[in-house]
Amino acid sequence: MYINSENLLPKLEGQAFGIDIEFSNNRICLIQISDGKEIYLFDPIALNLEQYMREFFKNDAIKIFYSGAQDLKWLKNEYQIVVNNYCDLKVLAQKEPDLSLIALWKKYCGVQFEREDKKRLQKSDWFARPLTEEQLFYAALDCKYLVVLREILLQQYTEEEQKSIHFSTDLKEPKLLRYLKKQLADNQDVLLPQKIYRHIKFQEPFQTDDLKVIGLIEQLTKKHHQDYQEQKRQRFLQFQEKFTTHKPVYSNCRIYSLSGQQLCCCDQKKISWYVKNGLGEYLDEKSIKLNFDPVCEFDEKEMKFYNEERSNRCVICGASTNILKYQIIPYMYKHYLPNHYKSHRAHDVVILCARCHEKASAQQDKKRAEIAKLYEVPLQHYGEEKLVVDKLSHVLKKYESLTKAGKHFDMMQYEDIRNQFKDLIQLPAEFDKQELTKINDKLKKELKNSHGEAVVKKLDTDEKIEEFIMIFRKHFLSSMDPQFLPKEWAIDHRFKRNFGEKSVYYQKEEQNDQNKQDIQQMDQQLIQK
Numbered sequence: 001m002y003i004n005s006e007n008l009l010p011k012l013e014g015q016a017f018g019i020d021i022e023f024s025n026n027r028i029c030l031i032q033i034s035d036g037k038e039i040y041l042f043d044p045i046a047l048n049l050e051q052y053m054r055e056f057f058k059n060d061a062i063k064i065f066y067s068g069a070q071d072l073k074w075l076k077n078e079y080q081i082v083v084n085n086y087c088d089l090k091v092l093a094q095k096e097p098d099l100s101l102i103a104l105w106k107k108y109c110g111v112q113f114e115r116e117d118k119k120r121l122q123k124s125d126w127f128a129r130p131l132t133e134e135q136l137f138y139a140a141l142d143c144k145y146l147v148v149l150r151e152i153l154l155q156q157y158t159e160e161e162q163k164s165i166h167f168s169t170d171l172k173e174p175k176l177l178r179y180l181k182k183q184l185a186d187n188q189d190v191l192l193p194q195k196i197y198r199h200i201k202f203q204e205p206f207q208t209d210d211l212k213v214i215g216l217i218e219q220l221t222k223k224h225h226q227d228y229q230e231q232k233r234q235r236f237l238q239f240q241e242k243f244t245t246h247k248p249v250y251s252n253c254r255i256y257s258l259s260g261q262q263l264c265c266c267d268q269k270k271i272s273w274y275v276k277n278g279l280g281e282y283l284d285e286k287s288i289k290l291n292f293d294p295v296c297e298f299d300e301k302e303m304k305f306y307n308e309e310r311s312n313r314c315v316i317c318g319a320s321t322n323i324l325k326y327q328i329i330p331y332m333y334k335h336y337l338p339n340h341y342k343s344h345r346a347h348d349v350v351i352l353c354a355r356c357h358e359k360a361s362a363q364q365d366k367k368r369a370e371i372a373k374l375y376e377v378p379l380q381h382y383g384e385e386k387l388v389v390d391k392l393s394h395v396l397k398k399y400e401s402l403t404k405a406g407k408h409f410d411m412m413q414y415e416d417i418r419n420q421f422k423d424l425i426q427l428p429a430e431f432d433k434q435e436l437t438k439i440n441d442k443l444k445k446e447l448k449n450s451h452g453e454a455v456v457k458k459l460d461t462d463e464k465i466e467e468f469i470m471i472f473r474k475h476f477l478s479s480m481d482p483q484f485l486p487k488e489w490a491i492d493h494r495f496k497r498n499f500g501e502k503s504v505y506y507q508k509e510e511q512n513d514q515n516k517q518d519i520q521q522m523d524q525q526l527i528q529k
C-alpha cells in the first residue's frame, strides 16, 4: 500500500515490524514498513512524516532492519529519531553459511532475486516521482519477509542469546552507550549516571530523542571508554611487571635411573630434592642419577613427552620475554581435584607471554561462564553465610534509617533472621546494632566464593573429571591456536598419575605457600579485569 496522503496513514500495531529505507539526493525518499502481512510504502516527499515516524520508532515493537546501521543514521540525522528495540537481521543470520538477504529469501521464502538487480535498484533514483513499478516491487520486497525471517532465524538461538541479540543497536557501540540508550528509550532517566541526570532533571517532560542528552552520553561514554582502556592498560603493565620474568622458567634438568635410562626433564628443585633425600647423586650441575630403578608407568609417547626439553618461550606466539606460567586448567578447579590429577604441571601448565596470557585468560573466563551454566553453579557461588550477610545488612540499614527518622523498628524482623539461621550461626538474643555490625563484618570478610569447589564436587567419577580436564585443554587449543606446544602435548594426555613412594609427588602436595599466594593474587587481578 502506497501512503502519500494523511488520511491513508495506518495505525501500526503489532509486536514486530520489518523496515527498510531508500535514500537519494541526500534525503530519505521512501520508508517501507511491514508488519509481516501488510506492506506500507510511506512517501516522505509527499508527506511530513516526522511526528508519525517518531511515535512509531519510539514504541516497544521490535524494529527489524537488515544491516540497518546506515538507516539508523539517516533517521537520526533527518528526523532526530532514535530507534527503540532495534533488531539487525544480518546479525541474527550470523549462523547461516550465506547471510546475504538474497540467500535468505531464496532459502526460506522461495524468492529468487538477482544480486545485480538488487544492486542496480538500490542505486536507482528514489527521489523521482512516480517511482517505477520495478522500484516499488523491490522496495516492498525489501521489507516484506523481515518479520518471518526473524522468527525463523531466532530458532537457532537459545533464550539467553536471543535477549542480547534483540537490542543490539550497533555492535561497535560501547556497551554502556547501548545500555543507556535503551534506558533513555524506556524513559528510565533516574537510572542515568549522576553527570547526565544533572543536565536533564529540570527538563520536563523528559525527551528520549533529545539530541543534547544523546550527545552528552556519547561524550561521556567515549570518555568512559578511553578511561577504561587506559585503566586496562595500566593494570596490564602492573600485571606484567609483577608476574613475568625474562629469565628461563624451565631449567631442563635431567634425572637418570640407576640403569641409566633417562626418566624426565624437570626443574632444579626436583633434582636437589632427590639428592637431599639420599635417593640419587649429581652427575653434573643439571643432572642426577637415582640409586634405584623406579617402576615406570609411562608408555613410549609419554616418556617422550616428559623427556622433551622445554623451550622458555610463549607456547602461543613464541616470545621469550615477559613470560610466565599459565594454568590450562584454572587453579580454582584444579585446587580441589584429587591429588593424582593435580600434578600435571608439565602438561597443563605452559609458558605464555603477558599478552597471550591476558588473551588466554579472557578466553578462559568465557569458558568458565559456560562451565557455570553447564554444571549449574554460578560463578559467584557463596554458601548460606552470604544469605545471613545480605539479610543482616538489610535489617541494619533499615534500623538505621528508621531510627534516624524517629520511627519504630519492628524487632520481629530481626527475630526471624535469628531463627532462620540458628543452626548456622548464634546471633545475640537482643538486637544490638554495634554487636551485630561487628558480626556481620566478620562474616562478610570470611565469605568465600566456592564456585570451583562446588563444580569439582559434581565431578564424582574419573570419567567426569577427565571430561572436565579435556574441556579446558580443548578450549585452550581451539581458542588460542598455540604454535609452540611441546610436540607430544595432547588433549587426551594421561590424566592420572600414580607416584612411587620415593617420588617427590608422593609426599604431600608439594606447593609452597608463596606459589599459592601468587596464583590467588593473579586470579584476583584477572577477576578485576
Ligand SMILES: [Zn+2]
Binding pocket: 314, 315, 316, 317, 318, 319, 352, 353, 354, 355, 356, 357
Ligand atoms: Zn605470546
